[in-house]
Amino acid sequence: MRINIKSLFAVCTAVVFTGCTDLDVDIESQYTSYPTTDIAVEAKMADVYFHLRGVLGRRYMEAQTLSSDEYTAVSYGGGWYDNGAYAHPSLHNYQPEDATIDWMGELTGGITKANTVIRDLGGDEAGELIAPARAMRAFFHFIMMDCWGDAPILDHLLAEGELINRSSRGEVAHWIESELLEIIPQLTDEVSDNTYGKPNKWMAEALLVKLYINWAVYTAPSVDQYDAATAKNEKLNDCIKYCDEIIASGKFNLGSMPYAEKFGPDNGSHVEDFIYAMPYDTYTEKGMQYGRARTWKKAGDVPISYYGMALSNSAGGYMTMNPEFSKLFCLDGDIRNNSVIRGTAYVYDPDTYQPTSEVALDTNGDPIVLTQTVTLEEGSNQIELNVGDDIEGYNQGYRSVKFFVIDDDYKNGRDQSNDLPIFRYADILLTKCEAILRGGTPTNGDTSMSLFNQIREYAQAPLLTAKPTLQDLLDERGREFFDENWRRNDMIRFGTFENEYGFHRKDFPTARFEKTCRIFPLHTNVMSTNPNWKQNPGY
Incomplete structure (x- = not known):
């Protein structure tokens, strides 16, 4: 993001990357009444907006990418084996001690920061003032639920000595939905340098789209009971509705620049395909290290x-x-x-x-x-x-x-300036395509083929002449969104996560194929600080 560094970031990016894993924490504000000027609120919010920068720049990427069919983590004469931290995800043989899954505490720490902001700015009555913090809180819960299944619903600051249990994944999904539906009307619809990297209406709607397309996964009785061949998704038309709102906004497009430039070190708010992204800069917004792993x-x-x-x-x-x-x-x-x-x-x-x-x-x-x-x-x-x-x-x-x-x-x-897209307009088009293919009602003259071909046309790839299959769609999502941390999520939904790929093969001695491996084990550090929690099944 070399050409889009904002002066506020230089003031506010002393972000603490040591999130609170222990949920039994009492946090008191130093203010009896927090100032609500634009500058004061923005400074308070910045620590929430960019809290996950370090995790998204490496560990989250490793957990998502290496457990999918995209990559295998190899070692060189044992170098980079690191006690299996990278090999284990490639084989679905995660261990509770692996560094690649030791970041749930960053999520709960970010939620605690968001809850502190919400309280300091006036609580639930503050409306539009706290809507961005609530959007980030919902996003943090989404990641936690997606990666670990059952999760605590942290909708308030915990009192001293208060313990909280994990709620079922379905309950968390319903809570996230209710939060997003309530705050979407309160969020700005502005798309500009000022809103880049921050939650606005479109970010919240894109998150809702992701929630809805995965609704059958998240609301299954248990993680191993989701069956892609038979699952019914009751939220397909809702998914299409919010895709349509983003499309109709006219604020995003695919073809304003070549594909490669969208992800280069000079990307930023001028990339009109980006709905929501995490900004990085090698000096002021550090943590992006994708090149180090792939070069x-x-x-x-x-x-x-x-x-x-x-x-x-x-x-x-x-x-x-x-x-x-x-x-x-x-x-x-x-x-x-x-x-x-x-x-x-x-x-x-x-x-x-x-x-x-x-x-x-x-x-x-x-x-x-x-x-x-x-x-x-x-x-x-x-x-x-x-x-x-x-x-x-x-x-x-x-x-x-x-x-x-x-x-x-x-x-x-090795800290790069490439901003990381989290939600893209291209994803909205292909998600609407998928929702229609799975039985949702087509709208606005769009068909699954016309939506699919919008991607093919700007990628200068051959256009389809017939309705795409779900396999066509999964393959296209692989081409379009590789390296963007959605492949594991896609494979679980499409039912291919337990396939053989790389060294994740039935004849490999430590490869695992149980459906419980669709979510990660709780790290040892999390278990030690939350004694009322049980380890995920299968670990």
Whole structure:
């Protein structure tokens, strides 16, 4: 977000990234009456808006992406195995001690901040003044429910010694719905630099759309009882209604800029596809480290990396694309193909984020040629997913350059300036398409095919000539939203999460296929501070 840094952020971004995992916390305001000037309210709200910046920039991404069919976390001679923190999600073999799932406390901490703001600004009677804090509180609950199932409904500040139990996932879904329906009329419909990265009406409606398209998942009697083949979603027409409101607003579009530019280090409020995004800057809004995980392992050790420049830092390179997922990038003319390095790597132009004709070289001066298949080193410990600590190992699997790296950012602790989209207009179009395919009532002359083809047209990919199937839609969502943390969510809804992909295979010794693995175990730290909670089934 290099061109959209706001002066307020410089004042307000001393965000505390050590969220409160212990829910038995008494928080008292230092004010008897908090000032309600625009500046005072904005300063108070900023700590809530950007609370999850660090989590979204790494750990949340790892948990979502590595448990889907997008990526496998490999190790290099055991390096980056880290006690299985990254390999476990790839195999659905999560452990309660894994660092990749140790961030529920950030969610409850963010909710506590939101509740503090709500209280200090006057409580439920404050209406429009507290609506943004309530939107963020609903968003934090949504993530917690999506990842861990049953969750506490934290709609007030806990008194000293107060313990709270987890509510069923369905109860949490209904609570989120009621919160959003109540506050949507109170939220601003402004879309500008001033509202970028903050909750407005459209952010809340997009969150409601996500809730409704997953309604059958979230309201199933238990996580393992959701069956994609037989599930009935009673909220499909409601989902379509709010998609229509966002579409009719005229405030968003797909094609104002090329696909690659939407995710580059200069993205920001000018990206008209972004409904809600988390702003990042390498100096003032740190935490975005997607490139570190996805970049070829030795990209920092060559004179010119495939990003078109020398890099001042090494890459982790521990996330390599699964061959099953990489096969999606095969459509003739599809501009999204260039966001994935397939086979021979070419040097990219750092201004256009497009490959040139110059071949990228490895540390031996040979062309970097990535293999679509990922093969473990012979004789190695299988559970470490060891591909070998050499050029052959580093070349295993295709690589993403969607969140493009530039050294001006990367040298600063590998913190990038690429803003992270959370809700996009493209997602609203494909979600309406899905709701119609699943039995919702078409509106405004839209058909599943016409909505689908809006995406294909701007991606310069072949248009459909017949109604898309659900498999067509899942594949298209993979092409459009890869690296954006929705793949796990999609796969559970479409019923493909328990499929075989990467090393998540029936013959792999530690791979798991139980439906209870659709949600994560509660981390050991959460269990130790909430003794009234029970571990999720299956863990």
